[in-house]
Amino acid sequence: MKSxxxxxxxxxxxxxxxxxxxxxxxxxxxxxxxGNSVLKIKQSGDRLLYECSNxxxxxxxxxxxxxxxxxxxxxxxxxxxxxxAAAVTAHSGLRLINQEPWECTASFICSSFSxxxxxxxxxxxxxxxYGQKITLGDYSSHSFPAADVISKKSGLLKACGLGYREKYLxxxxxxxxxxxxxxxxxxxxxxxxxxxxxxxxxxxxxxxDCILLFSLGFTExxxxxxxxERIMKxxxxxxxxxxxxxxxxxxxxKFGKHAGYAQQFLYHYARxxxxx
DNA sequence: GCCCAGGTGAAGT
DNA sequence: ACTTCACATGGG
Numbered sequence: 001m002k003s004x005x006x007x008x009x010x011x012x013x014x015x016x017x018x019x020x021x022x023x024x025x026x027x028x029x030x031x032x033x034x035g036n037s038v039l040k041i042k043q044s045g046d047r048l049l050y051e052c053s054n055x056x057x058x059x060x061x062x063x064x065x066x067x068x069x070x071x072x073x074x075x076x077x078x079x080x081x082x083x084x085a086a087a088v089t090a091h092s093g094l095r096l097i098n099q100e101p102w103e104c105t106a107s108f109i110c111s112s113f114s115x116x117x118x119x120x121x122x123x124x125x126x127x128x129x130y131g132q133k134i135t136l137g138d139y140s141s142h143s144f145p146a147a148d149v150i151s152k153k154s155g156l157l158k159a160c161g162l163g164y165r166e167k168y169l170x171x172x173x174x175x176x177x178x179x180x181x182x183x184x185x186x187x188x189x190x191x192x193x194x195x196x197x198x199x200x201x202x203x204x205x206x207x208x209d210c211i212l213l214f215s216l217g218f219t220e221x222x223x224x225x226x227x228x229e230r231i232m233k234x235x236x237x238x239x240x241x242x243x244x245x246x247x248x249x250x251x252x253x254k255f256g257k258h259a260g261y262a263q264q265f266l267y268h269y270a271r272x273x274x275x276x
Numbered sequence: 277g278c279c280c281a282g283g284t285g286a287a288g289t
Numbered sequence: 290a291c292t293t294c295a296c297a298t299g300g301g
Contacts, residue, residue, distance in 0.1 A: 018282060019282095108282075111281090111282050111283085112281095112282080112283040112284060113280095113281060113282090113283045113284080113296085113297095114281055114282080114283090114298085114299085115280075115281040115282085115299075115300060115301095116281085116282075117281095117299080117300065117301095118281080118298080118299050118300070119281095119282085121299085161297090161298075161299075162297085162298090163296080163297030163298045163299085164284095164295090164296045164297045164298085165283095165284095165296095165297085166297090168284080201284090201285090202283090202284070202285095203284085204283060204284045204285075205283085205284090206282070206283060206284085207282085207283070207284080210282070223282070224282090225281090225282035225283075226280090226281070226282070226283085227282065228282080243291075243292085244283080267282075271282090
């Protein structure tokens with residue numbers, strides 16, 4: 001078991017904040033399946049204890065613990081809005097995770113107009129059908145397949161229960177295995193990057209923002225789903241009517257370079273208020 | 277059975 | 290450019 005000292009970090013909140021779907025908690029440990037790795041991890045105060053099926057897996061990078069300007073970011077977004085400040089206080093230690101772009105893209109194509117439990121089931125089904133078995137101690141899971149593995153046998157998607165999203169994932173997996181370079185997008189400006197992402201079938205404004213924020217380092221992306229729409233309307237828009245894509249523009253303007261963090265706190269805050 | 281879900285794309289205005 | 294609507298299906 002490896003150990004890593006952390007500060008300003010809450011593992012449980014970070015994992016359970018709707019950024020990643022393929023995880024479960026067994027006793028004290030979270031088992032997170034990401035790419036071709038299973039990460040077994042728990043937090044004990046200011047330490048993370050973990051082991052991973054892949055010895056080269058970079059836990060620190062994955063959990064957003066590198067290049068730490070966290071305290072400053074929290075201060076900055078809190079100053080921009082009362083509700084964000086409350087959310088930051090309520091869920092301090094929530095971090096943006098760094099995902100692999102293709103797996104993130106596939107995940108959020110599956111997410112559209114769905115719910116988190118179903119998304120998790122869909123992604124696990126895709127991994128079972130197309131992926132390789134991974135084991136870590138007594139625990140086993142399946143890797144997430146590369147885009148070309150899905151595109152070559154997209155007929156098998158039917159068994160994964162994606163509904164109408166199936167055709168989008170099939171088409172996007174084909175595009176991505178042919179002529180799509182995520183790394184090039186990483187170097188673009190936000191608008192160009194978003195246009196590129198939205199050229200993929202099943203990727204609209206919201207899913208594009210999720211991919212940009214969760215896997216390509218665009219900290220200003222501000223994904224607006226139904227939860228964000230509700231909380232933004234209630235607290236910032238005086239219940240005015242505004243299309244989701246306009247609320248996203250508003251959010252980026254209001255919260256600036258770290259709008260993505262503001263969004264993640266607001267989203268999590270809204271969901272937790274509703275469930276308690 | 278009813279309503280909702282981390283929306284998208286196409287059609288109509 | 291903005292608004293409306295169909296879309297597949299499981300979870301609560």
